[in-house]
Amino acid sequence: MSDPAKQDELSSTDVDALDYSSKDSQSDMIAMDSAKPTPLVVVLVCLASISGFMFGYDTGYISSALVSIGTDLGKTLTYGEEEFITAATSLGALITSVVAGPMADIFGRKPVLMFSNTLFVVGAIIQCAAETVWTMIAGRFVMGFGVGIGSLIAPLFISELAPSRFRGRLVILNCMGITCGQLIAYAIGAGLTHVNNGWRIQVGLSIVPPAIQLAAFLFLPDTPRYLISKNKLEKAAKVIARTHHGATATLIQMKIAEIQSINSSLEGKNVWQRTWNGIKKIHSVPSNFRALIIACGLQGIQQFTGFNSLMYFSATIFKAIGFDNSTAVSIIVSGTNFLMTIVAFFIIDRVGRRKMLLFSLPIMMIAMIICAVGFHYVDLKFEHHSVKLEGGVSNWGYVIMVFMIVYVAGYAIGIGNVPWQQSELFPQNVRGTGASYATATNWSGSLVISATFLTMLENITPTGTFALFAALTAVSIVFVYFVYPELSNLALEETQNLLKGGFNIKESLVLAEKRKHQKLSPAGSMDKLDLEHIDEVQRVESA
Numbered sequence: 001m002s003d004p005a006k007q008d009e010l011s012s013t014d015v016d017a018l019d020y021s022s023k024d025s026q027s028d029m030i031a032m033d034s035a036k037p038t039p040l041v042v043v044l045v046c047l048a049s050i051s052g053f054m055f056g057y058d059t060g061y062i063s064s065a066l067v068s069i070g071t072d073l074g075k076t077l078t079y080g081e082e083e084f085i086t087a088a089t090s091l092g093a094l095i096t097s098v099v100a101g102p103m104a105d106i107f108g109r110k111p112v113l114m115f116s117n118t119l120f121v122v123g124a125i126i127q128c129a130a131e132t133v134w135t136m137i138a139g140r141f142v143m144g145f146g147v148g149i150g151s152l153i154a155p156l157f158i159s160e161l162a163p164s165r166f167r168g169r170l171v172i173l174n175c176m177g178i179t180c181g182q183l184i185a186y187a188i189g190a191g192l193t194h195v196n197n198g199w200r201i202q203v204g205l206s207i208v209p210p211a212i213q214l215a216a217f218l219f220l221p222d223t224p225r226y227l228i229s230k231n232k233l234e235k236a237a238k239v240i241a242r243t244h245h246g247a248t249a250t251l252i253q254m255k256i257a258e259i260q261s262i263n264s265s266l267e268g269k270n271v272w273q274r275t276w277n278g279i280k281k282i283h284s285v286p287s288n289f290r291a292l293i294i295a296c297g298l299q300g301i302q303q304f305t306g307f308n309s310l311m312y313f314s315a316t317i318f319k320a321i322g323f324d325n326s327t328a329v330s331i332i333v334s335g336t337n338f339l340m341t342i343v344a345f346f347i348i349d350r351v352g353r354r355k356m357l358l359f360s361l362p363i364m365m366i367a368m369i370i371c372a373v374g375f376h377y378v379d380l381k382f383e384h385h386s387v388k389l390e391g392g393v394s395n396w397g398y399v400i401m402v403f404m405i406v407y408v409a410g411y412a413i414g415i416g417n418v419p420w421q422q423s424e425l426f427p428q429n430v431r432g433t434g435a436s437y438a439t440a441t442n443w444s445g446s447l448v449i450s451a452t453f454l455t456m457l458e459n460i461t462p463t464g465t466f467a468l469f470a471a472l473t474a475v476s477i478v479f480v481y482f483v484y485p486e487l488s489n490l491a492l493e494e495t496q497n498l499l500k501g502g503f504n505i506k507e508s509l510v511l512a513e514k515r516k517h518q519k520l521s522p523a524g525s526m527d528k529l530d531l532e533h534i535d536e537v538q539r540v541e542s543a
């Protein structure tokens with residue numbers, strides 16, 4: 001075994017002395033970066049995706065749990081208490097999503113993810129033991145803290161580890177975790193609705209996945225990018241060797257040097273000052289700010305085009321138009337969401353994120369317009385947040401049902417997943433902070449939509465509500481068209497370079513196409529990362 005201290009010394013100096021102009025080494029490095037994921041990467045990504053599963057399961061089980069709780073919390077729940085129990089998790093998630101990014105930059109991705117596991121477990125135990133409404137709310141709130149952290153760190157962790165050509169797919173694995181968690185929560189809920197204290201079993205089951213994640217992470221490493229940002233070069237080199245096929249000593253050192261040269265470190269005497277400087281830099285450096293507009297914009301679109309109103313209230317809507325089997329309906333909605341996320345998994349890196357969005361958003365818009373028209377012909381009456389149909393289910397009821405499923409399919413193939421690729425937009429030194437802003441946008445949107453949906457149905461009618469979602473989707477298409485560059489297959493460092501000087505849509509399309517076919521090109525003809533250019537622009541923009 002070599003002396004670690006000596007190795008660290010060695011690597012820092014050697015790294016500086018490397019000759020980056022060698023085209024062969026550059027192309028070898030691009031090849032290394034884009035090679036298939038190693039077994040360690042696969043293990044780490046699958047483990048991290050457990051956080052996605054927890055996100056889906058914990059937000060999903062509550063609707064059926066509320067039905068089976070009955071008087072188990074000492075009284076029959078009022079409508080307000082039900083709402084509070086449901087929203088407590090999203091509210092908790094919103095709060096921690098604000099701080100989780102900076103925490104990940106300070107303490108590391110892995111420790112913060114492990115902390116979220118503890119919160120999942122503690123939150124679930126409080127709920128299982130709950131005998132009063134407030135204890136239940138407290139448990140849901142603590143669990144929400146875990147959900148918020150996991151929803152941010154898991155995709156960030158995955159994008160930092162994934163080889164560029166597989167990054168889209170690997171981040172979608174986490175989204176598959178979310179949608180699978182929602183589907184399983186509904187399915188288990190359906191099975192346990194009439195079981196005495198069945199909801200406690202449902203909550204209790206949620207302890208298993210985070211316990212597995214926590215135990216496994218004790219033995220596994222953090223991402224090389226994080227380790228390099230903390231100058232733990234020897235550790236980083238070891239992880240790079242296990243997370244990249246064909247990682248020779250020279251390539252590992254080149255990789256470290258490349259990441260170091262792009263990581264312009266943040267000034268500040270202590271972590272708090274550096275975090276504060278990071279927050280300032282995200283607004284003051286134009287390329288960071290562009291990344292922020294895109295990341296928050298996409299998360300906002302994901303929520304404000306209304307999907308979660310279906311996720312949470314599909315049973316109410318379908319009941320209102322005459323279909324009575326609420327369980328089947330929830331399973332159809334969450335099942336379509338899950339299946340189409342699998343489709344997204346297969347196509348995201350091949351078709352590209354931008355094309356997927358520009359294809360799927362119009363599908364959602366058309367489906368919602370048809371639903372809006374359909375609702376106009378269905379005679380609905382509202383009483384205290386519940387919707388009733390006058391007369392039986394009509395042909396328009398079937399039309400609405402079919403197009404809502406089309407809408408869900410369109411959502412899941414694009415905007416349901418692409419925003420979670422958010423971490424790839426930010427450079428290392430502000431990645432956590434940027435991801436925090438975007439994730440907080442997601443949770444705020446989710447809270448607003450779930451809190452206002454039934455009121456909107458009542459006040460502006462279902463036709464008005466769906467027309468509004470369709471209009472917001474139209475605006476979203478314009479937004480995506482003008483500001484979202486294609487980032488598929490690009491190295492993380494390239495994606496940030498792209499956002500310098502503009503949104504650079506055209507350039508992104510050319511570069512993404514080039515990277516997609518790079519395997520086919522002779523090694524020597526690949527472009528090298530333009531490090532000098534990056535440095536120069538960064539200097540000008542930070543000035």
Ligand SMILES: O[C@H]1[C@H](O)[C@@H](O)[C@H](O)[C@@H](O)[C@H]1O
Pocket residue numbers: 175178179182302308311337416417420442446
């Ligand atoms: O990406 C996820 C997924 O689409 C879920 O189904 C949805 O409930 C979440 O709000 C979203 O962030």
